Amino acid sequence: MKEIEWSNLSFGYIPTDYNVRITYRDGQWGELGVCEGEYINLHMAATCLHYGQEAFEGLKAFRGRDGKIRIFRLDENAKRLQASSRGIMMAELPVDRFEEAVLKVVKLNERFVPPYESGASLYIRPLLIGMGAQVGVKPADEYLFLIFVTPVGPYFKEGFKPTPVCITRQYDRAAPQGTGTIKVGGNYAASLVAGAKAREGGYNAALYLDPKEKKYIDECGPANFFAIRDNTYITPVSNSILPSITNKSLMRLAEDMGLKVERRPIPVEELATFEEAAECGTAAVIAPLSHIDDLDENKTYRFSENGKPGPVCEKLYNKLRAIQYGDEPDTYGWITIVE
Numbered sequence: 156m157k158e159i160e161w162s163n164l165s166f167g168y169i170p171t172d173y174n175v176r177i178t179y180r181d182g183q184w185g186e187l188g189v190c191e192g193e194y195i196n197l198h199m200a201a202t203c204l205h206y207g208q209e210a211f212e213g214l215k216a217f218r219g220r221d222g223k224i225r226i227f228r229l230d231e232n233a234k235r236l237q238a239s240s241r242g243i244m245m246a247e248l249p250v251d252r253f254e255e256a257v258l259k260v261v262k263l264n265e266r267f268v269p270p271y272e273s274g275a276s277l278y279i280r281p282l283l284i285g286m287g288a289q290v291g292v293k294p295a296d297e298y299l300f301l302i303f304v305t306p307v308g309p310y311f312k313e314g315f316k317p318t319p320v321c322i323t324r325q326y327d328r329a330a331p332q333g334t335g336t337i338k339v340g341g342n343y344a345a346s347l348v349a350g351a352k353a354r355e356g357g358y359n360a361a362l363y364l365d366p367k368e369k370k371y372i373d374e375c376g377p378a379n380f381f382a383i384r385d386n387t388y389i390t391p392v393s394n395s396i397l398p399s400i401t402n403k404s405l406m407r408l409a410e411d412m413g414l415k416v417e418r419r420p421i422p423v424e425e426l427a428t429f430e431e432a433a434e435c436g437t438a439a440v441i442a443p444l445s446h447i448d449d450l451d452e453n454k455t456y457r458f459s460e461n462g463k464p465g466p467v468c469e470k471l472y473n474k475l476r477a478i479q480y481g482d483e484p485d486t487y488g489w490i491t492i493v494e
């Protein structure tokens with residue numbers, strides 16, 4: 156293997172030694188298989204190709220100062236994959252099988268877990284796809300669950316710095332009663348155009364509004380939204396956003412730091428009152444926002460004047476990272492150590 160420069164990793168794909176797979180056939184899940192190949196042999200009429208029967212997950216493993224490998228809240232990812240499966244009528248993988256597969260694939264690829272000092276981590280990507288051939292619009296009768304891993308760098312190359320996003324009204328990533336609450340590839344396909352346009356305009360992402368009324372903040376392409384005001388952590392409730400495990404964890408930490416937590420619809424105009432605003436998700440943990448441009452209304456909402464993240468975002472970020480890397484005790488039972 157070519158030497159990996161741990162401190163120079165980006166958020167991209169680097170091949171590792173093994174992936175793991177479980178097939179669902181004849182009404183049951185089979186044995187966990189270990190695979191070296193990076194390809195899938197797939198029927199051309201598989202439902203994942205034609206009818207979008209595909210869901211995925213994303214989580215990370217961290218190497219601590221003590222050399223141990225820690226995985227963050229994998230039971231939450233297992234349960235969310237089950238919810239996604241129910242949402243698009245795929246077979247549900249039991250939580251213990253998901254956990255077993257994650258632990259196995261990380262252990263097998265142990266040498267790709269970046270060293271503590273690099274600030275990098277091992278990204279874990281579980282995937283569930285409909286494999287059975289169907290021509291009529293029906294769920295498949297066969298499924299493949301697989302997990303690959305790849306080492307990824309810290310999300311912020313130049314450090315933890317605020318970036319801008321723009322509000323989009325022209326596009327929705329999900330419908331009001333659609334698939335926004337589950338982690339399926341279809342939502343991502345629907346978000347590609349808006350995301351590309353936002354980046355062309357110099358923004359890090361598009362910020363979606365609720366698809367029904369376009370009055371309230373939903374979330375960014377791949378990350379939830381939260382804001383800070385008057386010692387309160389405020390994050391949207393909506394039936395078209397994905398329940399982020401990072402957001403859920405931050406709400407808990409915020410509460411324990413003495414902040415109030417509010418989960419409710421957030422009208423766009425309220426942006427003008429926030430002291431801090433940020434995106435959150437597994438990839439970045441927290442990505443603070445410098446400002447939000449509302450191009451249709453010709454308005455800019457600013458959250459950072461000096462190019463620095465706000466104090467609450469920074470505190471939450473440091474706290475969560477410290478738990479993930481094992482620098483602080485895991486008082487919540489969020490960590491699974493890979494033995």
Ligand SMILES: *Cc1c(COP(=O)(O)O)cnc(C)c1O
Pocket residue numbers: 213338374375376377378379397398399400401402435436437438
């Ligand atoms: C995965 C995802 C997130 C972040 O969820 P985490 O569990 O925190 O990684 C946020 N929004 C969308 C649309 C997602 O797909």
